[in-house]
Amino acid sequence: MKKLVAVAALLAMVLVGCGGGSDDADPLAGGNAGDGGHTHSDDAPAGAATCSPSGTSLSITAKDIQYDKGCLAAPAGQAFTIKFDNNDALPHNVTIQVSHTSTESFFSGEQITGPNKSVTYRVSSIAAGTYHFHCIVHPDQMNGTFVVK
Template sequence: MKPNAVLLVALLVVSAGLLAAGCTAPDGDATPTATETVTTPTGTPAVTETGNVTTAATIATGGPGATFAIAADNLAFDTSTITVPAEANVTITFENRDDGIPHNIAVYTNASAIEEIFVGETITGPDQTTYTFTAPEEPGTYFFRCDVHPQQMTGDFIVE
């Protein structure tokens, strides 16, 4: 085997070991804790919590895009913070779990909801849809909500 091939095999073995080690908690338990911090490929931290706690969206990015899932359940989003790279091609898989109740996701420049960035189609649950749009160029904290329930279903849309 050539020296470069030996080095490559050694790196792959070490990488596989590191990945396997990261799959369990420090005590060896694979059960997620109440709060886990997930780092996306772009290095953006995304916090996920279990239970009925409002959480931050887990984002998986691959190049110039950001893809994630968000759900509406019991007149609330399961996510209170969405973080994406500036000018990312955003894809949201939106699941409305509320039977017979309409919801959507809309992103605005701020909580006044006067200037829209994106307004998704309203769907009546249970149903699912996919939204795609481009994140703002300017980093900052924007605002997202359900236009049908604008007071109770809101969150921060953070562009980095």
């Protein structure tokens, strides 16, 4: 199990190295008509999506090494579930953590390999905040904002 994760992480790093960055979908790029140019604003991460919770049953799907959602939301202080569908013949999961680079996670779901595989993760309650989720195998291709409120 440990070894598999290590291999997967290595693979992800190789993939990222070859991919040459996944910033091509940055909605802020090219949208700046202002004369100021770059403003290094720290108050919101570029391209961060926001969403609001609607119940304790969340769902997300992976296909073509992408999630179908850029934002997931859960109510603060309540346990919830995430139904995760994997339509790729690759291992994916959902991990929730404070930030992209954080080394501690609130929750890290079991990796499943599709296609047509699904799992329902049970996640313990999380305090209100805006966090991050990603696939631990493909953190740079598969990620999003995790809102708890």
